[in-house]
Amino acid sequence: DAGVIQSPRHEVTEMGQEVTLRCKPISGHNSLFWYRQTMMRGLELLIYFNNNVPIDDSGMPEDRFSAKMPNASFSTLKIQPSEPRDSAVYFCASSTGQGGYYEQYFGPGTRLTVT
Amino acid sequence: AQKVTQAQTEISVVEKEDVTLDCVYETRDTTYYLFWYKQPPSGELVFLIRRNSFDEQNEISGRYSWNFQKSTSSFNFTITASQVVDSAVYFCALSEPSNSGYALNFGKGTSLLVTP
Numbered sequence: 001d002a003g004v005i006q007s008p009r010h011e012v013t014e015m016g017q018e019v020t021l022r023c024k025p026i027s028g029h030n031s032l033f034w035y036r037q038t039m040m041r042g043l044e045l046l047i048y049f050n051n052n053v054p055i056d057d058s059g060m061p062e063d064r065f066s067a068k069m070p071n072a073s074f075s076t077l078k079i080q081p082s083e084p085r086d087s088a089v090y091f092c093a094s095s096t097g098q099g100g101y102y103e104q105y106f107g108p109g110t111r112l113t114v115t
Numbered sequence: 116a117q118k119v120t121q122a123q124t125e126i127s128v129v130e131k132e133d134v135t136l137d138c139v140y141e142t143r144d145t146t147y148y149l150f151w152y153k154q155p156p157s158g159e160l161v162f163l164i165r166r167n168s169f170d171e172q173n174e175i176s177g178r179y180s181w182n183f184q185k186s187t188s189s190f191n192f193t194i195t196a197s198q199v200v201d202s203a204v205y206f207c208a209l210s211e212p213s214n215s216g217y218a219l220n221f222g223k224g225t226s227l228l229v230t231p
Contacts, residue, residue: 033218033219035219042221042222042223042224043206043219043221043224044221045218045219045220048218056218089158091160093160093219101148101165101167102217103150103162103165104162104219105162106152106159106160106162107159108158108159109158109159109160111158
């Protein structure tokens with residue numbers, strides 16, 4: 001079975017450009033999480049969807065960040081305009097249910113570099 | 116405030132040594148879940164174990180074992196007879212109902228280096 005799929009795996013862009021990260025969760029999973037990993041802040045939650053609905057976006061750093069989940073098999077995280085401090089690895093994770101009992105499966109991550 | 120503390124930033128051991136990675140957590144919820152994830156140099160996050168707050172039984176899986184003690188709010192991870200392939204960053208994480216959707220609250224990680 002395919003795991004969580006993220007694209008692109010690597011993205012290098014210039015400051016001010018729009019960046020779109022993509023995620024395809026595991027089929028049948030109804031919870032989706034976006035995390036960001038940096039050296040300074042470690043792994044932190046950005047936003048959480050349940051049944052395609054954003055439940056909590058309090059972790060989104062600022063209005064430059066937006067996320068959507070138009071259907072159960074696709075989610076995007078967009079940064080517009082991008083800044084060098086957005087450089088990080090962005091992970092998408094999915095789980096079968098809402099609740100800690102359900103293991104979260106992580107994608108391979110997208111390494112974003114903003115110059 | 117940091118909810119999951121991994122006090123050891125880096126550990127270096129020689130192959131075949133045993134090593135314990137410490138994890139201390141903080142929560143006010145009575146129901147919660149604890150996890151360990153491994154992040155090898157390739158970067159992906161690999162699930163190792165999940166424990167719920169009502170199950171304090173220690174667990175062993177091959178060379179890996181976990182010690183969960185609610186009295187000290189700790190969930191330590193021991194690798195017996197370490198191998199070079201164990202070199203990775205290990206993350207302890209807490210999942211609780213008061214956190215959005217039981218999202219994972221990660222510690223800062225412990226970087227383990229196993230040398231031949």
